[in-house]
Amino acid sequence: MKFVKLSQTNDAMPTLGLGTWQAEPSVVKSTVYAALELGYRHIDTAFNYNNEEAIGSAITKWIDDGRGTRSELFITTKLPHIANRASDVEKFLNLQLKRLQMTYVDLYLIHVPFGFHCDPETLTPKVNEEGNYELDMDTDHVATWKKLEECQKSGLIRNIGLSNFNEEQIEKIVKHATFKPQVLQVELHAYFQQIELRKFCEKHNIILTAYAPLGSPGAKNHFVTKYKYSPSTFPDLLSLPDVTTLAKKYGKTPAQILLHFLVRQNIVVIPKSTNLERLKENMDFYDFELTTDEMDTLIRLDKGENGRIFNFLFWKGVEFHPEYPFESVKQKLL
């Protein structure tokens, strides 16, 4: 396992984490326990994934079984879109810590830059007459960030960061922050390499975590059936000839090539799997080295903005939120 150092706390963040979106609570408990046994030390979850409780039980059991200690682990969770306001940070963080059975998380991210009104009974977004989520137009990133800083100071969070924010939004937070964002988690894979954003993060000492590092094969099913997206908009990175050729050459799988490609560039990856064989496979990509020419071949797969899968437009009307982050997605809608 390789680690990256977070600039302000000097914490070591494992370059491989286990993604858990779409990992159902009924299976994720055994998945997380198995992953820890295999050597995973970094788990990525979120309030929205509805599985923090199951993940917490798996980790608690693993520690109680004497298999390892809390301090060996790097646990990330996220402040949800329904709580994207200073007054909700402590309430949600405390609830999430309770679900996770932890006294602190290693990394807490603001999940998305936009906010929705919350139904306090169900802790789900309020829905308007047209059946759309009600946007909270008053989202104030700096105020929310200051609250995260307080929670970091009081020891509930070790590191704070952002997810799905654009450069301008990050810059504003950096300008007002006492404790700067340590990590930015965004969609990042061979078809969507985020070249400009990566330069920006390097300049600000922000570590990038790649979500959907395999091109999120599971999102296709989810978005097509739940949100009626067209199946043709989803990439199949695992079958690309440039990837499968390299896999053959090194005796590796396409997934291992795609993960190696990102980690080689100092990017943290969080592939999701609930399948034991694939959990093992997704750890085993550190023992070979693509040549510079081979890295260049994969770099050339980048489709820029056309490679984006996650635009959040499945939340109808979200592009009208003042903090909707993806200007080029908005432009295309005009």
Ligand SMILES: NC(=O)C1=CN([C@@H]2O[C@H](COP(=O)(O)OP(=O)(O)OC[C@H]3O[C@@H](n4cnc5c(N)ncnc54)[C@H](OP(=O)(O)O)[C@@H]3O)[C@@H](O)[C@H]2O)C=CC1
């Ligand atoms: N901050 C944010 O807004 C977001 C964060 N995330 C985070 O990033 C994580 C990763 O992204 P995700 O969207 O899950 O996409 P990934 O690119 O990690 O792909 C996961 C999918 O690929 C399959 N898979 C896993 N390993 C392999 C393999 N070796 N070969 C073939 N198929 C494989 C999984 O199925 P199976 O389980 O059956 O193996 C699953 O369907 C999420 O789980 C979540 O933690 C994701 C989206 C947005």
Ligand SMILES: O=C1CO[C@H](CO)[C@@H](O)[C@@H]1O
């Ligand atoms: O993390 C995430 C996984 O994908 C979801 C889509 O339903 C988003 O909620 C979210 O950003």
